[in-house]
Amino acid sequence: MAVTTFGESVKRTEDPRLITGRGKYVDDIRLSGMAHMAFVRSPYGHANIKNIDTSAALDSPGVIAVFTGADLQEELGGLPVGWMLPDLKQPPHPPLAFETVRYLGDAVAVVVADTAYQATDAAGLVEVDYEVLPAVVNAEAATKDGAPQLHQEAPNNVGFDWEVAGGDYAEAIKDPDVIVVKERIVNQRLIPNSMETRGVVADYDAGKGNITLYTSTQIPHLVKLLFSLVTGWPEQKVRVVAPDVGGGFGSKLYLYAEEVVAGIVARQVKRPVKWIESRSEAYVSTAHGRDHICDAEIAGKKDGEIVGIKVNLYANLGAYLSTFAPLIPTYLFGLMLGGVYKMPNVECKVHGVFTNTTPVDAYRGAGRPEAAYLVERMVSRFAQEIGRDPIAVRRKNMLAAHKNGRAVTTGVMYDSGDYKANLNKALEIFDYPAFRKEQREARREGKLLGVGISTYIEICGMAPSAVASSLGAGAGLWESSNVRLHPTGKATIYIGTSPHGQGHETTMAQLVSSEIGIPIEDVEVLHGDTDQGQFGTGTFGSRSLAVGGAALFNSLQKVKAKTHRLASHLLEADPKFVTFENGTFSVEDIPDKTLTIQEVAGQAYAAANLPPGMEPGLEEVSFFDPQNFAWPNGTHLCVVEIDPDSGQVKVQRYVAVDDFGNVLNPMIVDGMTHGGVAQGIGQALSEQAVYSDDGQLLSGSLMDYALPSADMFPMMELDRTVTPSPSNPIGVKGAGEAGTIAASPAVMNAVIDALAHLGVKHMDMPATSEKVWRAIEDAKEARRAARSAARARG
Amino acid sequence: MSTEITVTVNGTAHTASVEPRLLLAHFLRDVLDLTGTHIGCDTSQCGACTVHLNGEAVKSCTVFAVQANGSEVTTVEGLADGDSYSHVQQGFWDEHGLQCGFCTPGMIMTAEALLKQNPNPSEEEIRAGLAGNYCRCTGYQNIVNAIGAAAKAGR
Numbered sequence: 032m033a034v035t036t037f038g039e040s041v042k043r044t045e046d047p048r049l050i051t052g053r054g055k056y057v058d059d060i061r062l063s064g065m066a067h068m069a070f071v072r073s074p075y076g077h078a079n080i081k082n083i084d085t086s087a088a089l090d091s092p093g094v095i096a097v098f099t100g101a102d103l104q105e106e107l108g109g110l111p112v113g114w115m116l117p118d119l120k121q122p123p124h125p126p127l128a129f130e131t132v133r134y135l136g137d138a139v140a141v142v143v144a145d146t147a148y149q150a151t152d153a154a155g156l157v158e159v160d161y162e163v164l165p166a167v168v169n170a171e172a173a174t175k176d177g178a179p180q181l182h183q184e185a186p187n188n189v190g191f192d193w194e195v196a197g198g199d200y201a202e203a204i205k206d207p208d209v210i211v212v213k214e215r216i217v218n219q220r221l222i223p224n225s226m227e228t229r230g231v232v233a234d235y236d237a238g239k240g241n242i243t244l245y246t247s248t249q250i251p252h253l254v255k256l257l258f259s260l261v262t263g264w265p266e267q268k269v270r271v272v273a274p275d276v277g278g279g280f281g282s283k284l285y286l287y288a289e290e291v292v293a294g295i296v297a298r299q300v301k302r303p304v305k306w307i308e309s310r311s312e313a314y315v316s317t318a319h320g321r322d323h324i325c326d327a328e329i330a331g332k333k334d335g336e337i338v339g340i341k342v343n344l345y346a347n348l349g350a351y352l353s354t355f356a357p358l359i360p361t362y363l364f365g366l367m368l369g370g371v372y373k374m375p376n377v378e379c380k381v382h383g384v385f386t387n388t389t390p391v392d393a394y395r396g397a398g399r400p401e402a403a404y405l406v407e408r409m410v411s412r413f414a415q416e417i418g419r420d421p422i423a424v425r426r427k428n429m430l431a432a433h434k435n436g437r438a439v440t441t442g443v444m445y446d447s448g449d450y451k452a453n454l455n456k457a458l459e460i461f462d463y464p465a466f467r468k469e470q471r472e473a474r475r476e477g478k479l480l481g482v483g484i485s486t487y488i489e490i491c492g493m494a495p496s497a498v499a500s501s502l503g504a505g506a507g508l509w510e511s512s513n514v515r516l517h518p519t520g521k522a523t524i525y526i527g528t529s530p531h532g533q534g535h536e537t538t539m540a541q542l543v544s545s546e547i548g549i550p551i552e553d554v555e556v557l558h559g560d561t562d563q564g565q566f567g568t569g570t571f572g573s574r575s576l577a578v579g580g581a582a583l584f585n586s587l588q589k590v591k592a593k594t595h596r597l598a599s600h601l602l603e604a605d606p607k608f609v610t611f612e613n614g615t616f617s618v619e620d621i622p623d624k625t626l627t628i629q630e631v632a633g634q635a636y637a638a639a640n641l642p643p644g645m646e647p648g649l650e651e652v653s654f655f656d657p658q659n660f661a662w663p664n665g666t667h668l669c670v671v672e673i674d675p676d677s678g679q680v681k682v683q684r685y686v687a688v689d690d691f692g693n694v695l696n697p698m699i700v701d702g703m704t705h706g707g708v709a710q711g712i713g714q715a716l717s718e719q720a721v722y723s724d725d726g727q728l729l730s731g732s733l734m735d736y737a738l739p740s741a742d743m744f745p746m747m748e749l750d751r752t753v754t755p756s757p758s759n760p761i762g763v764k765g766a767g768e769a770g771t772i773a774a775s776p777a778v779m780n781a782v783i784d785a786l787a788h789l790g791v792k793h794m795d796m797p798a799t800s801e802k803v804w805r806a807i808e809d810a811k812e813a814r815r816a817a818r819s820a821a822r823a824r825g
Numbered sequence: 826m827s828t829e830i831t832v833t834v835n836g837t838a839h840t841a842s843v844e845p846r847l848l849l850a851h852f853l854r855d856v857l858d859l860t861g862t863h864i865g866c867d868t869s870q871c872g873a874c875t876v877h878l879n880g881e882a883v884k885s886c887t888v889f890a891v892q893a894n895g896s897e898v899t900t901v902e903g904l905a906d907g908d909s910y911s912h913v914q915q916g917f918w919d920e921h922g923l924q925c926g927f928c929t930p931g932m933i934m935t936a937e938a939l940l941k942q943n944p945n946p947s948e949e950e951i952r953a954g955l956a957g958n959y960c961r962c963t964g965y966q967n968i969v970n971a972i973g974a975a976a977k978a979g980r
Contacts, residue, residue: 043918046923051904051914055860148847226925228865703924734870741951742955746948
């Protein structure tokens with residue numbers, strides 16, 4: 032029986048069930064009489080539905096019912112948007128399309144059958160007569176005159192125009208000493224690929240009129256609220272359960288069509304229904320990420336001083352607005368364009384554009400990886416242009432260390448950080464001079480070695496509700512906790528966050544144990560069942576510990592305060608002289624006058640001798656709303672070797688120094704950093720969603736989409752600096768997304784560094800063998816042409 | 826149209842009448858209710874459904890249940906001896922080799938087979954041995970460490 036401490040690498044309490052095959056994911060749920068659903072999806076990017084013939088499907092063995100979009104139009108309502116922007120266009124988003132399909136995979140009908148095999152068979156027998164329409168998949172092209180139009184509510188397919196500015200960029204570049212470097216930067220579309228696809232089981236209780244949705248989600252409480260709002264189902268009769276969830280990375284952070292359809296269909300057929308997304312289906316029906324086309328400028332002087340950055344972004348929204356789509360390419364992108372630099376002038380325009388593609392929303396980092404990639408690429412690009420070392424340029428422009436708030440050009444307030452300390456520590460681990468020497472020697476041998484750096488910062492710990500609301504949030508973004516100490520002194524807590532790999536059952540219990548001194552084994556952590564506890568917001572935006580952990584910490588302070596008062600009363604001592612340590616209350620200078628917290632808990636329930644006015648029992652709730660976001664930051668360094676003959680890029684070394692504020696469980700934080708970095712490397716080197724011009728997804732399966740495998744990575748070398756965040760009482764910042772945010776620019780800067788002496792200045796991700804090989808060949812050709820031009824002149 | 830098959834799973838013989846098209850993965854999960862074997866894709870790439878068929882690691886989504894007739898199958902549920910985990914399971918726990926846990930059963934079954942063939946693999950050999958298994962959470966680093974730790978424990 033162990034009492035754990037803050038900062039200890041406690042092994043995960045989730046793992047015994049997960050390593051023995053006893054986890055419980057949605058697909059593991061079996062209910063009596065459960066039927067199965069399969070969706071009929073559009074095979075076209077854009078088409079009108081002329082007719083749907085369900086007769087053959089209805090005759091197929093085991094089929095219970097077939098519903099089209101028109102059949103359920105009224106019951107299903109429209110999918111919601113959870114973030115408003117000024118003049119945001121909000122075209123209707125029916126869960127089942129009934130007039131027009133607007134992307135490959137848009138669902139048009141659902142088949143319900145006794146078995147999953149039967150449902151899939153019958154879905155193939157639903158005959159849909161389509162009138163195919165012209166499609167557009169590129170966000171910039173979609174805004175041009177004559178482009179196919181998706182929604183009458185959004186002329187030229189523009190969903191919103193948004194901007195942020197600070198300083199005066201136009202004025203700053205009038206200085207004759209200022210050099211402006213321009214680059215078109217494409218941040219490619221990605222497909223999240225959590226290893227568990229989505230899935231939902233809907234269980235309708237006809238007697239009570241209640242519905243239970245078991246769904247693979249990051250936000251059970253928000254799913255409950257949004258499901259209720261969309262369908263009109265009374266909220267108190269809706270229960271949502273997120274069981275074990277097999278990863279999310281942002282893609283399970285919305286109310287999805289299938290969740291709404293499952294609830295309504297279960298009521299229609301009066302049987303529990305299950306839908307499990309196939310992987311190929313997930314490629315088109317689960318939200319994608321990124322997809323930015325950006326014209327960027329960075330301006331500065333020959334001595335390395337950067338004076339500003341300007342951005343004009345076409346952000347692809349996909350065919351409809353997903354729940355948080357308007358937030359991602361606006362605030363989470365534009366506010367981060369100053370990076371860790373003084374960056375006195377920032378100008379950013381964003382055009383959110385509808386296209387005939389799967390809706391785009393948050394994917395690990397969500398807006399911040401796009402911003403960090405842009406800033407870090409442009410800073411290195413600027414250094415290359417003026418012939419200076421990218422590290423020297425960074426150092427020259429870096430913000431000074433601060434402990435409690437630093438206002439930056441985009442109008443936000445960074446919480447705390449020592450950016451140069453990260454840089455220095457990373458360089459020390461890495462040994463930069465030694466690498467540059469090795470690189471020179473390697474070049475002499477014809478090898479291509481490069482180092483890339485990114486000194487990133489990101490905004491997380493979502494979010495101060497009043498600030499978020501003023502920017503467009505449709506719901507509060509606080510977090511909640513409930514701590515119940517039982518009469519035996521054991522604890523059950525309910526947290527509003529909803530883990531899907533983050534290990535909250537361990538870390539939250541660890542926080543309880545470290546605060547009130549009960550063994551971690553005595554803490555049961557409940558989450559993800561809206562009937563078990565108070566409303567919570569969920570797990571996304573690296574918020575669970577910075578906001579949810581803070582809520583738990585506050586509940587624990589209330590428990591401590593009550594037990595302290597009760598213990599003092601029972602010990603017949605002045606509370607001033609009663610101390611609490613390691614789970615025991617003691618009276619100063621009287622060694623044998625002690626009570627354990629377990630004994631005090633028993634007394635709270637026995638209620639035989641309570642102080643005047645104290646209520647019996649021992650249960651406390653807290654709702655924590657932070658005053659500011661949290662801002663993790665760090666320095667990542669990456670070495671790549673490129674095979675000059677094939678263009679293949681191999682990551683040889685990866686060093687990361689991060690400031691996550693205080694760290695509760697280093698083992699878990701390191702694990703998240705590994706995974707985050709791997710996803711960033713994946714974007715840099717292999718992953719890319721590709722659509723044909725008519726809206727077919729060419730990278731539509733795991734055979735065609737290059738998910739990173741184990742042999743792509745070296746052992747990552749991690750270290751930390753710590754500047755506690757003033758945004759929450761436990762000083763933590765959040766670690767879930769930082770690796771992804773930092774890694775892709777570090778890798779791409781390394782790729783360009785390896786090729787820079789050949790004349791290569793920029794390359795869009797992913798740096799596939801073919802793209803790198805072409806860049807090498809093009810550079811050779813350009814040099815040959817330059818030489819012959821010189822000869823001709825001479 | 827059904828076929829009667831008998832498959833010994835984790836030491837217990839099961840006889841069932843199945844459709845010829847039923848995948849072994851679905852037989853284990855839906856007929857025998859052994860839901861530790863996960864299904865993460867439909868193109869035989871992800872490896873989450875890896876089990877042992879007559880001692881060899883196979884992706885149970887690419888084997889029909891009828892093909893396993895008369896065979897011995899081991900799933901992740903069959904590895905631990907009571908509360909005593911296999912070296913690989915223990916390695917995954919000790920080295921934080923899992924986060925969401927969805928790929929974990931397939932990773933563990935693949936690692937068990939890998940260590941049977943090569944009890945002392947190098948880091949490179951471990952990474953190559955995981956070529957058929959995807960993980961999206963861990964960046965593979967602690968999975969590699971877990972398998973290394975299991976190899977050490979087995980020596």
